[in-house]
Amino acid sequence: MPVHEKENTEMEARKVDPAPTGIVRADSQGLMVRSAGLVRRGLRDLARDSNWLIKKVFAGRSPSVAISDTGMVCAIPSSLQDAGQRLVLFDLEMNVSTMALAVPGESAERGANEAAVFSWSPGSRYLVAARRGWRAKALHIFDLHSKMLLGTFGDFAEFPAQLVWSPNGDYFAAASAGGKNARLRVWRTGAGPAETMPCAPTPTHEMGLPEGFERQTYEAEFGEEGGFSGYGSLAFSPDGKFLASVVEIRGDWADDSVVMVEAATLRKINVFHGQGHITDISWTPDGRGMIYCAAGQAYRVDLETLEAESLPFGAEFCACHPHLRLCLCFSSWLKNSAKGRLFVVDLNTLEILDEHSAENVAHLRWNGDGTKAYAATSDGMGYIYESPLI
Amino acid sequence: MALKATDELGSRPSATTTLNPEEQELARKRAEQAAIEGELAERELRSANLRAELGAFEQQYLHFVGSRYAELDELKAGIAERTAREQPSNARAQQVAREAREHAKETKTAAGEKLESSPQAFEASPEMKRLYRDVAKRIHPDLTSDRNDRAKRQALMAEANEAYRRGDDARLAKILTEYEWSPEQVQGEGAGAELIRVIRGISQARGRLGEIEAELQELLRSDLYQLKTRVDQAQRDGRDVLKEMIDKVEDQIAQAKRRLEVLTPVNR
Numbered sequence: 001m002p003v004h005e006k007e008n009t010e011m012e013a014r015k016v017d018p019a020p021t022g023i024v025r026a027d028s029q030g031l032m033v034r035s036a037g038l039v040r041r042g043l044r045d046l047a048r049d050s051n052w053l054i055k056k057v058f059a060g061r062s063p064s065v066a067i068s069d070t071g072m073v074c075a076i077p078s079s080l081q082d083a084g085q086r087l088v089l090f091d092l093e094m095n096v097s098t099m100a101l102a103v104p105g106e107s108a109e110r111g112a113n114e115a116a117v118f119s120w121s122p123g124s125r126y127l128v129a130a131r132r133g134w135r136a137k138a139l140h141i142f143d144l145h146s147k148m149l150l151g152t153f154g155d156f157a158e159f160p161a162q163l164v165w166s167p168n169g170d171y172f173a174a175a176s177a178g179g180k181n182a183r184l185r186v187w188r189t190g191a192g193p194a195e196t197m198p199c200a201p202t203p204t205h206e207m208g209l210p211e212g213f214e215r216q217t218y219e220a221e222f223g224e225e226g227g228f229s230g231y232g233s234l235a236f237s238p239d240g241k242f243l244a245s246v247v248e249i250r251g252d253w254a255d256d257s258v259v260m261v262e263a264a265t266l267r268k269i270n271v272f273h274g275q276g277h278i279t280d281i282s283w284t285p286d287g288r289g290m291i292y293c294a295a296g297q298a299y300r301v302d303l304e305t306l307e308a309e310s311l312p313f314g315a316e317f318c319a320c321h322p323h324l325r326l327c328l329c330f331s332s333w334l335k336n337s338a339k340g341r342l343f344v345v346d347l348n349t350l351e352i353l354d355e356h357s358a359e360n361v362a363h364l365r366w367n368g369d370g371t372k373a374y375a376a377t378s379d380g381m382g383y384i385y386e387s388p389l390i
Numbered sequence: 391m392a393l394k395a396t397d398e399l400g401s402r403p404s405a406t407t408t409l410n411p412e413e414q415e416l417a418r419k420r421a422e423q424a425a426i427e428g429e430l431a432e433r434e435l436r437s438a439n440l441r442a443e444l445g446a447f448e449q450q451y452l453h454f455v456g457s458r459y460a461e462l463d464e465l466k467a468g469i470a471e472r473t474a475r476e477q478p479s480n481a482r483a484q485q486v487a488r489e490a491r492e493h494a495k496e497t498k499t500a501a502g503e504k505l506e507s508s509p510q511a512f513e514a515s516p517e518m519k520r521l522y523r524d525v526a527k528r529i530h531p532d533l534t535s536d537r538n539d540r541a542k543r544q545a546l547m548a549e550a551n552e553a554y555r556r557g558d559d560a561r562l563a564k565i566l567t568e569y570e571w572s573p574e575q576v577q578g579e580g581a582g583a584e585l586i587r588v589i590r591g592i593s594q595a596r597g598r599l600g601e602i603e604a605e606l607q608e609l610l611r612s613d614l615y616q617l618k619t620r621v622d623q624a625q626r627d628g629r630d631v632l633k634e635m636i637d638k639v640e641d642q643i644a645q646a647k648r649r650l651e652v653l654t655p656v657n658r
Contacts, residue, residue: 323483
């Protein structure tokens with residue numbers, strides 16, 4: 001061996017700490033660590049035949065289902081022995097039931113088919129629920145961290161049609177039908193009687209008959225009377241500052257409207273009239289538009305001009321993505337086949353990016369960071385949409 | 391160590407009957423050490439083979455699939471940035487755009503620079519395997535208890551692993567020759583001291599055998615190995631899984647390009 005090579009070898013040998021056992025490896029293991037994420041991603045994409053994952057979440061039927069932004073589902077499955085008494089929570093991702101919440105003093109005799117309504121706070125911390133058969137005519141709030149019923153608030157005369165939390169959790173709203181007794185109520189959260197109770201017993205603001213809807217008569221056109229019947233679907237704007245509610249008008253041929261109010265004051269900002277009975281509304285992520293579903297058809301409204309356009313697809317439910325111009329929709333009637341489908345629409349091109357057959361869908365929701373969308377049906381099916389493009 | 395054994399025991403006139411108890415034990419231990427050296431070399435070869443195969447497969451994967459994921463994530467970052475620009479008051483959209491850009495950078499780093507030529511799968515010749523076995527038997531760091539010698543062996547073994555991965559048989563042969571002919575390999579000490587060294591060497595070799603097994607298990611559990619196995623099995627059935635993966639990412643790239651086209655460009 002040439003002297004300089006021998007010296008180099010000895011110097012290299014001195015540099016290496018002799019204490020640890022084993023061999024110093026070539027660079028392949030380091031590379032494996034670097035590529036691990038990309039390899040997992042490739043395996044996941046390879047296994048994915050479809051962007052839709054379908055699961056049976058619960059057996060039987062539930063009068064209502066609500067999905068949280070973390071993929072939790074609340075239901076009252078009729079298959080349970082004490083149906084009607086307990087709210088059962090399911091983890092859609094893991095496909096397991098995680099908790100059963102009992103409401104003290106409520107018996108199972110009140111029937112499993114009684115109407116129910118639920119709403120999850122952002123991050124699934126709180127769950128607000130109401131059941132028509134419960135003795136306490138109030139909203140029940142559960143803390144899912146401490147797994148306990150915190151109490152009740154917001155006594156109601158008319159059963160609430162819908163409950164919703166603002167995206168940032170600052171407001172909670174409840175809408176009820178009931179004609180002249182109908183109410184739209186908003187709570188500023190964090191103002192409860194105790195630190196643990198986010199909502200005060202009475203709402204921060206409430207409104208009854210919306211201005212301009214005192215009486216609507218369709219007598220001349222249809223020979224029947226149409227009047228304000230109550231508030232329907234609710235949706236907060238993406239920044240949580242505004243609340244939109246469907247204003248339902250009684251009558252088979254009546255057109256519902258949507259009223260937009262300031263969340264902090266319930267001051268009316270604007271109103272637009274729909275085409276038929278409006279089943280769902282959702283703000284576009286920029287807050288400048290709204291998608292609404294009426295009589296099985298989807299529409300888009302520009303909230304600056306209030307001009308509406310009919311979209312080239314039908315839908316009964318819609319949920320806009322929190323920041324991308326995408327909308328998850330459900331239609332129970334697919335042209336030429338009379339079958340339902342879930343689909344994701346690109347709101348720029350109005351192209352349907354992805355779809356899957358589905359029936360009896362009752363709730364749609366995107367997760368908190370918008371990487372997944374969820375759907376749940378009244379008969380216990382759950383859908384997870386996850387596209388590599390989102 | 392092999393040279394020293396020849397020096398000391400080779401000068402003895404005849405077989406076991408003339409050996410004292412220490413020398414008899416030393417002979418037994420040397421036989422045991424020789425067997426364990428052989429086993430260690432076999433296992434090191436298996437481990438080196440697996441690492442080299444996975445390393446080569448990883449290069450292929452990053453070249454063909456990883457680079458496309460980098461392209462896709464770049465497009466997704468572009469979509470997120472343009473979407474955020476359209477919604478200046480949507481804090482979530484701004485955050486998502488920043489995260490998407492960061493993710494695109496990470497993917498690009500992980501995928502590495504695309505090589506000019508297509509990387510090839512690893513395959514060692516029988517001659518390479520024989521050479522590697524010899525190297526592992528002679529210079530394995532766990533076959534010595536001398537600290538300086540051990541350090542030198544560690545460095546040489548790392549070099550040998552790299553040479554094996556590259557398929558450089560000339561370098562492997564040179565490593566072996568250099569080590570065997572180095573003067574510090576010839577030492578003269580008594581049978582008692584040598585016996586201790588051999589016993590310690592056997593103990594270290596046994597420890598190393600356990601380590602190799604653990605390393606092998608870790609490699610076999612890795613996602614990269616799972617993917618490689620899937621690719622290899624599919625290839626035997628006439629399917630090209632890497633091609634399927636490329637097609638899937640290409641589809642996603644095409645969709646992302648369509649979505650990017652309809653968004654307002656960002657003025658940088």
